[in-house]
Structures are given as C-alpha cells and as structure tokens.
Amino acid sequence: MSGALAADDRGGIVVDDLAYEALVGATRNFLDALAVAVPDGPTADRLTADLAGWAGVLGGLAAEERDRLFGRRAGIASYGQAMTPAYRVLERDDAGLRGVARFGRYFHGGKGAAHGGAVPLLFDELFGRVINGEGRPPARTAYLHVDFRAVVRLDRDLGLRVWREREEGRKQYVRGEIRDGDVVCAEAEALFVALRPGQP
Known part of the structure; x- marks a missing residue:
C-alpha cells in the first residue's frame, strides 16, 4: 500500500506515511499472532530466517536519530511506532x-x-x-x-x-x-x- 508522499525537511527524505503506517500495522499484527501461536520447530526456523532477512533489509536503511520515522510521524496512528x-x-x-x-x-x-x-x-x-x-x-x-x-x-x-x-x-x-x-x-x-x- 502506498499513499501521499511527503518531503521531509530534515535531509530531503521522501516519506510515504500510508505505506509506513501499513508496515507498522503489519508489525503489530505479527506480534499479536506471535503472542498466541504455538509454532512447531520447522515453522519457527522458517520465520526466524525470514525475520533475520527483513532485519537485514531495514538495517541497510538505518538513519540518524533526527531522520528516523519510528515514533515521529504525527499524522499516522501511534505516531508510526509499534512499541x-x-x-x-x-x-x-x-x-x-x-x-x-x-x-x-x-x-x-x-x-x-x-x-x-x-x-x-x-x-x-x-x-x-x-x-x-x-x-x-x-x-x-x-x-x-x-x-x-x-x-x-x-x-x-x-x-x-x-x-x-x-x-x-x-x-x-x-x-x-x-x-x-x-x-x-x-x-x-x-x-x-x-x-x-x-x-x-
């Protein structure tokens, strides 16, 4: 899902708030599902590998604190954080x-x-x-x-x-x-x- 793009005035970063809000929502859904699931070993191994891959993707997109989105987007739910x-x-x-x-x-x-x-x-x-x-x-x-x-x-x-x-x-x-x-x-x-x- 993608939405309106907004230019961030702290470095020219282009932010898609709707897409970021959807990502945070998917993270919340995963945590809710994890809280009630009883995965078998192969499923846990597969999910662990998938999560490690996605963490690597996000790690390559790390920004300085002033440029981060997590908890800083006033126009979206929970200011864009899942904590x-x-x-x-x-x-x-x-x-x-x-x-x-x-x-x-x-x-x-x-x-x-x-x-x-x-x-x-x-x-x-x-x-x-x-x-x-x-x-x-x-x-x-x-x-x-x-x-x-x-x-x-x-x-x-x-x-x-x-x-x-x-x-x-x-x-x-x-x-x-x-x-x-x-x-x-x-x-x-x-x-x-x-x-x-x-x-x-």
Whole structure:
C-alpha cells in the first residue's frame, strides 16, 4: 500500500506515511499472532530466517536519530511506532488530547486483560506527546503514578484523555485516564521536568 508522499525537511527524505503506517500495522499484527501461536520447530526456523532477512533489509536503511520515522510521524496512528498499544489522537490542543487506544494480544497479561505494565507505558507515551509539544523544550519523565480502577480488556476500543494540569518553572504536571465506555479503567498523574540546554 502506498499513499501521499511527503518531503521531509530534515535531509530531503521522501516519506510515504500510508505505506509506513501499513508496515507498522503489519508489525503489530505479527506480534499479536506471535503472542498466541504455538509454532512447531520447522515453522519457527522458517520465520526466524525470514525475520533475520527483513532485519537485514531495514538495517541497510538505518538513519540518524533526527531522520528516523519510528515514533515521529504525527499524522499516522501511534505516531508510526509499534512499541506501545495502538492509539490514535482524535483531538489535540495545547491543553491536552483525546483519542482511542487498543491493546492487542501482544499485551496480554492473563485472562483476557492487558498486562499491568503496558498501561503505564501507554500513559507515558501520551503524556510525552502533550508535554513535548511544538515550541516547548524537551522534557523527561520524573514521576509516573497509575491507579488501576478496572480491568483493561484486550481488543477493545478504549477512550483516552490526557491533559496538562499545571506548570511550575521547569516542572510540568499532567494527568490522564483510560475508559472502556463509561468505566474508568485507569487514571494516571505524572511530573515531567524540562531539560536544560545540553542535557540528554
């Protein structure tokens, strides 16, 4: 699948966002299938060889950090990365964002529920999207607290809401929630600290 090409202003790279989004989606589908499969030896060997081949192809296309696509394409689902549960931002302004997320089978923690560690991972990703907005200095997570209110079930569209609560100098406080319909599944709060010039 291919879509509109966009010229990247950081080196003249031409990016096909739809094709890249499809590649990330296929990666997610593979991980979901891997999480539930019981492959025999020959199948595992064949898949291992195939994956090694594809890793070699991608290794030949490695770019400097500033030019990479993974987690950096604002116009596509999950910003073009497969590390977190899939999400899509539906509304966004300087105060926060709303969206939808889906925990696939790769994030299974038992009995049809998402792994408890995957929920804070998603919150940290979304908080970073709000805190590290346009024109703001980059910030790092200093504190992240999650309260689990109800089971986060797999393969369901879940509502997301994240908002900036307050700012005190270099400190930025943010809150968020994940809902399954009207049920609050998890709430979180975090503190981010803006980096000083030269800090990694």
